[in-house]
Amino acid sequence: MTTNLVLALTIGGLFASGVYLMLSRNLIRVILGFLLAGHGINLLLLSTGTYGAPPIVGENTDGEQLSDPMPQAFILTSIVISLAVSTFLLAMAYRNYTVTKEPELEDDPENDEFADADAGAGEE
Amino acid sequence: MTWLLPMAIILPITGAALTLVASRRPRVQRAISVTIISIQLAVEVTMLVSVERTGPIVMHVGGWTAPLGVTLVADELAAFMLVVSTIVALAVLIYGISQGIADREVGPEVPISIFHPTFLILVTGISNAFVAGDLFNLFVSFEILLTASYVLLTSGGTKERLRAGAPYIVVSLLSSLIFLAAIAMIYGATGTVNMADLSVKLAALPAGIVAVLQAMLLVAFGVKAAVFPMSQWLPDSYPSAPAPVTAVFAGLLTKVGIYAIIRVQTLLFPTGSYGTLLMIAALLTMVVGILGAVSQSGIKRMLSFTLVSHIGYMLFGIALGSETGLGAAIYYVAHHILVQTALFLAVGLIERVAGTTVLARLGGLAAAAPILAILFFIPAMNLAGVPPLSGFLGKVGLFEAGIQDGRVLALILVIGGALTSLLTLYAIIRVWGRAFWRPAPEVTGRIEGDSLGTESGRSLAVRIRAQREAQKRVTHEKAAHLPIGMVGATTAVVAITLMMTIAAGPIYGLAERAAATLSDRSVYVDAVLDSGVPAPPGATQPAGGGG
Numbered sequence: 001m002t003t004n005l006v007l008a009l010t011i012g013g014l015f016a017s018g019v020y021l022m023l024s025r026n027l028i029r030v031i032l033g034f035l036l037a038g039h040g041i042n043l044l045l046l047s048t049g050t051y052g053a054p055p056i057v058g059e060n061t062d063g064e065q066l067s068d069p070m071p072q073a074f075i076l077t078s079i080v081i082s083l084a085v086s087t088f089l090l091a092m093a094y095r096n097y098t099v100t101k102e103p104e105l106e107d108d109p110e111n112d113e114f115a116d117a118d119a120g121a122g123e124e
Numbered sequence: 125m126t127w128l129l130p131m132a133i134i135l136p137i138t139g140a141a142l143t144l145v146a147s148r149r150p151r152v153q154r155a156i157s158v159t160i161i162s163i164q165l166a167v168e169v170t171m172l173v174s175v176e177r178t179g180p181i182v183m184h185v186g187g188w189t190a191p192l193g194v195t196l197v198a199d200e201l202a203a204f205m206l207v208v209s210t211i212v213a214l215a216v217l218i219y220g221i222s223q224g225i226a227d228r229e230v231g232p233e234v235p236i237s238i239f240h241p242t243f244l245i246l247v248t249g250i251s252n253a254f255v256a257g258d259l260f261n262l263f264v265s266f267e268i269l270l271t272a273s274y275v276l277l278t279s280g281g282t283k284e285r286l287r288a289g290a291p292y293i294v295v296s297l298l299s300s301l302i303f304l305a306a307i308a309m310i311y312g313a314t315g316t317v318n319m320a321d322l323s324v325k326l327a328a329l330p331a332g333i334v335a336v337l338q339a340m341l342l343v344a345f346g347v348k349a350a351v352f353p354m355s356q357w358l359p360d361s362y363p364s365a366p367a368p369v370t371a372v373f374a375g376l377l378t379k380v381g382i383y384a385i386i387r388v389q390t391l392l393f394p395t396g397s398y399g400t401l402l403m404i405a406a407l408l409t410m411v412v413g414i415l416g417a418v419s420q421s422g423i424k425r426m427l428s429f430t431l432v433s434h435i436g437y438m439l440f441g442i443a444l445g446s447e448t449g450l451g452a453a454i455y456y457v458a459h460h461i462l463v464q465t466a467l468f469l470a471v472g473l474i475e476r477v478a479g480t481t482v483l484a485r486l487g488g489l490a491a492a493a494p495i496l497a498i499l500f501f502i503p504a505m506n507l508a509g510v511p512p513l514s515g516f517l518g519k520v521g522l523f524e525a526g527i528q529d530g531r532v533l534a535l536i537l538v539i540g541g542a543l544t545s546l547l548t549l550y551a552i553i554r555v556w557g558r559a560f561w562r563p564a565p566e567v568t569g570r571i572e573g574d575s576l577g578t579e580s581g582r583s584l585a586v587r588i589r590a591q592r593e594a595q596k597r598v599t600h601e602k603a604a605h606l607p608i609g610m611v612g613a614t615t616a617v618v619a620i621t622l623m624m625t626i627a628a629g630p631i632y633g634l635a636e637r638a639a640a641t642l643s644d645r646s647v648y649v650d651a652v653l654d655s656g657v658p659a660p661p662g663a664t665q666p667a668g669g670g671g
Binding site for chain 2: 015018019022027030034037038041044045047048049070071074077078081084085088089092095096099100105
């Protein structure tokens with residue numbers, strides 16, 4: 001397996017910007033960040049096998065180099081999972097918007113308004 | 125017996141589909157999910173007996189043999205965890221049905237009732253995680269259970285739940301990404317994701333690469349298990365969910381992370397590297413967690429902190445790496461799943477009776493609801509490790525393993541564990557004293573102490589007092605009318621925690637045998653790699669088999 005500098009930098013860049021976006025309180029940014037980081041990891045998965053060669057066709061391969069199908073199967077699964085999770089995240093962002101009229105999450109002042117720790121917080 | 129193995133996954137996922145189809149008929153939904161999980165429990169008990177008798181059960185899905193296909197494996201640890209987790213799932217399901225959580229969701233706001241399908245998908249994910257024989261399948265099962273948990277945690281879509289759920293979701297997503305990156309790198313380094321195959325191939329890699337791979341996996345699982353520096357999300361998100369959801373999350377989700385850590389540490393990286401780091405993490409998890417619990421004023425948040433804190437005990441046993449330590453850790457995991465679930469179910473009952481779980485507003489529950497008092501007291505004492513309950517037995521086992529180990533750090537951990545146990549007792553006694561033992565009216569006078577000076581304050585105080593009196597009557601009435609299913613489910617879990625004490629000999633023996641199987645990796649590896657159709661290396665698989 002040869003390492004590809006451009007690919008490595010792309011993966012690193014995607015992952016870094018994805019994580020940066022996910023740290024935001026804006027749910028839309030979280031979704032974008034998750035998708036970017038997910039793409040970074042899909043590329044990482046792809047780069048672990050042999051790629052850039054013909055896929056497996058039939059059984060007679062004539063000894064030529066073939067692409068590794070396993071990472072592609074992993075990526076396919078990972079894409080499906082990303083789809084499900086981003087659907088959920090979009091629904092959540094929309095719900096948050098309808099409830100609060102803000103794309104960002106609510107403030108959480110010392111958890112004061114929480115079911116459990118509400119008025120009793122800090123009272124001893 | 126091999127056919128039993130996939131049933132643990134097929135049953136709940138089929139149940140999820142059926143309940144989704146029957147989403148407009150709550151009664152049918154209830155019948156389906158209870159039946160399915162009961163059958164699943166029966167299957168898993170049979171599986172445990174079979175594993176005990178004849179060794180690990182292995183199944184190669186679709187006939188693709190070990191390093192290539194999806195492999196399901198049930199050794200003693202997996203079968204034991206399956207049984208415990210399904211008992212908890214069944215109890216929580218009955219409790220939730222009785223509480224009416226599932227029915228109330230059908231309304232104009234929510235188009236279909238999603239509690240039952242989501243809960244069954246959660247159970248599928250948990251079962252799949254225990255029997256997964258390769259890392260990628262483990263990742264998929266984590267995703268299944270996490271996605272279901274996102275839905276359950278934010279169910280209803282209120283502002284509070286969204287606010288509490290978002291950090292949980294973002295943290296979980298990030299840990300999943302780290303896990304997937306770790307899988308990619310492991311595949312790049314070894315060309316396989318099958319755990320049995322990896323345990324052979326990882327040994328041939330340079331130590332530096334192995335250290336990186338192990339660190340990535342431990343970080344990913346550490347987030348899920350809520351190990352100290354990565355545990356802050358848990359007490360923030362769990363308390364806001366409905367009682368049965370919190371109970372099943374607290375009981376099972378973090379333990380799946382612990383299970384994954386046990387698997388990885390024993391099977392893939394048996395050299396005991398990172399042992400020191402894990403021990404320090406265990407110590408900090410215990411102490412920092414319990415200090416958080418002591419300072420909480422709400423029962424749910426207090427219990428969430430004890431949950432984090434007691435993860436430290438299990439991590440301690442794993443970090444020691446000895447067979448005694450692992451056995452004690454496995455027993456402790458089972459004990460903690462049951463006790464933590466019992467406590468959260470009991471807190472759900474408290475909430476129902478008193479209308480709140482804020483300590484400052486609770487009082488007089490022991491007189492108002494004696495059954496509830498017993499249901500809270502037994503698991504509470506068990507959590508604190510009061511002899512002769514199972515929490516005490518687990519801790520003794522861990523301390524014994526720590527002293528056997530003899531390292532200074534292990535001894536410090538034993539001291540830290542004892543301290544944590546005492547502080548747990550303190551935190552629990554505080555709840556007991558305030559919510560159950562002190563008379564209810566006292567709190568009324570104290571709360572309004574500051575506002576009595578003013579006229580409006582006085583009339584407010586009178587009004588609040590009248591409300592309190594009314595609430596006291598209501599409390600008695602509510603306690604008398606607690607749904608039988610909720611009390612029954614909680615009683616069942618409490619009874620099983622007592623079983624862990626009474627039948628401690630056989631159960632501890634089972635945990636020790638599971639630990640012995642883990643320590644002797646060849647049992648697992650041989651079972652996976654040698655079973656199935658023996659194919660000569662390089663032989664082509666039949667095309668079109670599907671995955």
